[in-house]
Amino acid sequence: KQEVTQIPAALSVPEGENLVLNCSFTDSAIYNLQWFRQDPGKGLTSLLLIQSSQREQTSGRLNASLDKSSGRSTLYIAASQPGDSATYLCAVLYNQGGKLIFGQGTELSVKP
Amino acid sequence: AAGVIQSPRHLIKEKRETATLKCYPIPRHDTVYWYQQGPGQDPQFLISFYEKMQSDKGSIPDRFSAQQFSDYHSELNMSSLELGDSALYFCASSSMTSEYTDTQYFGPGTRLTVL
Numbered sequence: 431k432q433e434v435t436q437i438p439a440a441l442s443v444p445e446g447e448n449l450v451l452n453c454s455f456t457d458s459a460i461y462n463l464q465w466f467r468q469d470p471g472k473g474l475t476s477l478l479l480i481q482s483s484q485r486e487q488t489s490g491r492l493n494a495s496l497d498k499s500s501g502r503s504t505l506y507i508a509a510s511q512p513g514d515s516a517t518y519l520c521a522v523l524y525n526q527g528g529k530l531i532f533g534q535g536t537e538l539s540v541k542p
Numbered sequence: 543a544a545g546v547i548q549s550p551r552h553l554i555k556e557k558r559e560t561a562t563l564k565c566y567p568i569p570r571h572d573t574v575y576w577y578q579q580g581p582g583q584d585p586q587f588l589i590s591f592y593e594k595m596q597s598d599k600g601s602i603p604d605r606f607s608a609q610q611f612s613d614y615h616s617e618l619n620m621s622s623l624e625l626g627d628s629a630l631y632f633c634a635s636s637s638m639t640s641e642y643t644d645t646q647y648f649g650p651g652t653r654l655t656v657l
Contacts, residue, residue: 466648473650474585474632519584523646527573527638529587529598530646 432457434522436533443510444541451505451536453520458501461526465494465505466519468535474519478505510540544568546635546649554655555623563618563652567635573597574616575634575646576608585632591616592638623656630654 433456443449453463465477478487478494480503486495493506507514517537521530547566555561567574573592577585587600591610602608605623610616620627630653634646 471630471653474648476645476648479645521585527590527592527597527636529575529590529600530577530585530634531587532584534584 432522432524432531434520434531434533436518436520436536438536439534440537440539442539442541445510445512447510447540448506448508449510449538451507451518451520451538453503453505453533455501455503455522455531457524458498459524460498461523461528463494463496463503464521464523464530465492465503466521468517468519470517477518507538510538512540512542514538515540546633546647548631548633548649548652550652551650552653552655554657556657557623557625559623559656561620561623561654563620563631563633563654565616565618565633565635565649567614567616567633568637568647571635571637571647572614573636573638574610574614575636576602576616576618577632577634579630579632579651580626581629583629588618620654625656628654628656 437452464479466474480496491508517535519535520533575590576588579585588602590598594610608618630651632651633649636646
């Protein structure tokens with residue numbers, strides 16, 4: 431069964447810290463992996479998409495890495511800010527045009 | 543740039559009533575996906591359509607049906623509503639013919655509350 435797991439479920443850090451969110455998937459034959467941000471009760475904002483052939487993607491203070499062979503991805507957030515507080519979801523696509531399989535998310539709280 | 547449009551944004555219904563959710567994909571996108579996100583849960587795939595034909599089906603109850611119309615918009619029909627149907631319903635769209643065929647763009651969601 432294709433499953434996506436995110437650890438930790440919740441994380442609280444002081445402002446300015448660098449942090450890492452983890453995502454693991456059981457079936458390594460992925461097509462791509464995507465990181466989303468979701469504010470409470472709101473929609474999904476796409477942050478980074480990594481193709482299966484790529485090792486990492488960067489956007490501003492965010493860096494996502496992918497290790498297909500070990501079934502893992504990490505989202506690194508540098509110099510965290512209170513505005514980064516949200517739930518971060520990792521989602522895996524196994525087939526072009528197919529469904530996304532989501533992890534349960536990591537709820538991040540950045541304290542001023 | 544145009545985004546995925548969903549309507550209504552909020553919907554309140556009584557148990558056993560019927561609800562219809564609408565999704566308007568990004569222009570020239572040919573594939574629509576529906577996801578359901580319960581409180582504190584991750585989004586779960588319901589159903590998808592490519593060129594007006596159902597392309598994949600997930601954990602969608604028999605009480606729900608969906609279709610994609612000739613203008614590519616999609617509707618999710620939900621009958622005999624139950625309290626457990628209360629959730630955020632997302633629609634996403636993608637294009638199988640553009641350069642980015644593997645990117646799903648999400649709408650803002652419809653929040654359905656069943657009382």
